[in-house]
Amino acid sequence: xxxxxxxxxxxxxxxxxxxxxxxxxxxxxxxxxxxxxxxxxxxxxxxxxxxxxxxxxxxxxxxxxxxxxxxxxxxxxxxxxxxxxxxxxxxxxxxxxxxxxxxxxxxxxxxxxxxxxxxxxxxxxxxxxxxxx
Numbered sequence: 001x002x003x004x005x006x007x008x009x010x011x012x013x014x015x016x017x018x019x020x021x022x023x024x025x026x027x028x029x030x031x032x033x034x035x036x037x038x039x040x041x042x043x044x045x046x047x048x049x050x051x052x053x054x055x056x057x058x059x060x061x062x063x064x065x066x067x068x069x070x071x072x073x074x075x076x077x078x079x080x081x082x083x084x085x086x087x088x089x090x091x092x093x094x095x096x097x098x099x100x101x102x103x104x105x106x107x108x109x110x111x112x113x114x115x116x117x118x119x120x121x122x123x124x125x126x127x128x129x130x131x132x133x
Contacts, residue, residue: 016070018082019114026110027082029070030091037097047081054094061090085111 013036016029034050035043054062065083072078083091085107092100117123 016080017110018068018070024118025084026114027068027084028088028107030065030081030083030088033083033088033092033103034095036103037092037095037099050091050094051081054091059090059094061087065091 013032015032015036018027019025020027031043031047034040034047038046040046051062061083065081065087067079068082069077070080070082072080088107089104092103113123
């Protein structure tokens with residue numbers, strides 16, 4: 001599986017993401033998105049509780065989320081739960097937060113940009129050149 005890691009920015013907050021070239025999908029760190037939506041002091045605990053609740057309700061989205069290694073804040077590669085765009089939309093709907101709508105629009109923008117880049121690979125090169133590290 002060919003993957004490319006990247007950091008996406010939503011309202012000045014980082015969301016770790018990986019592009020899977022084989023599946024042609026973005027995978028986003030669920031913990032990062034939960035942190036943005038909830039402003040929780042412990043987004044890991046919030047995700048664990050939400051995952052338990054959704055599993056009890058029979059929500060299959062949680063079952064289909066899997067873990068991938070991503071760069072953690074401590075600089076190490078650690079396994080974290082990820083979701084593709086569709087799964088993330090479904091999870092966002094389960095989080096009671098007024099911040100849900102802006103993140104849905106952001107995800108739609110990320111998906112749209114990738115579709116544009118697939119049609120015109122030069123756009124991807126231009127985007128990479130414009131990123132400042």
